[in-house]
Amino acid sequence: VSTQSTGMEEPHKILFLDIDGVLMLFNNRGVWNKDCLQQLKRIETETKARIVLSSNWKRSESNMERLKKEFSNYGISVPIDCTPELEYENCIAFSRCKEILKWLEDYPHKVSHWVAVDDMDLSLNKEFETRFILSLIHI
Numbered sequence: 001v002s003t004q005s006t007g008m009e010e011p012h013k014i015l016f017l018d019i020d021g022v023l024m025l026f027n028n029r030g031v032w033n034k035d036c037l038q039q040l041k042r043i044e045t046e047t048k049a050r051i052v053l054s055s056n057w058k059r060s061e062s063n064m065e066r067l068k069k070e071f072s073n074y075g076i077s078v079p080i081d082c083t084p085e086l087e088y089e090n091c092i093a094f095s096r097c098k099e100i101l102k103w104l105e106d107y108p109h110k111v112s113h114w115v116a117v118d119d120m121d122l123s124l125n126k127e128f129e130t131r132f133i134l135s136l137i138h139i
Helices: 035-047 062-075 093-106
Strands: 012-017 050-053 113-120 132-134
Touching: 012 035, 012 093, 035 050, 093 113
Parallel strands: 012 050, 012 113, 113 132
Antiparallel strands: none
C-alpha cells in the first residue's frame, strides 16, 4: 500500500548530530573535516535519515549559517530542527541526552529509528546504549 494514496506517512529516521568533534576537528578549530562530511552525506542518502542538530551550534545564528553553507556544498540536507534548550544539569552529556529525549517526545511524527552522533559519551544514559555513536576524529 502506498503511503501517498492513504495519506499515511512513513515513520521517520532521525540522526541527532553534534558538530564540534564530529564534523570539525578540535586541533584545527574552524576547519570542516571533508571525510566526515562525505560520510554524513552517504549516511543521509543510504538511510534517508533526517538530521536534527543537537550541537551547541544551535545557539549561534552565524554558526547555523556556516553549517547551512557547508552542508549545501556537500549536498547534505539542512537539519529539520534543533533539540530544545533545557535547564543545564551538572553534566553536559546528561543535559544533551535530556534534550534529545525531549525532542523525541515532542516530535509530531512517528520515529522508527534514531541515533545520536557526538564526541561526548552519551551512552551513560541507558536509552542511548545502542543508539549512540562516539566520534573519535579528535584523537
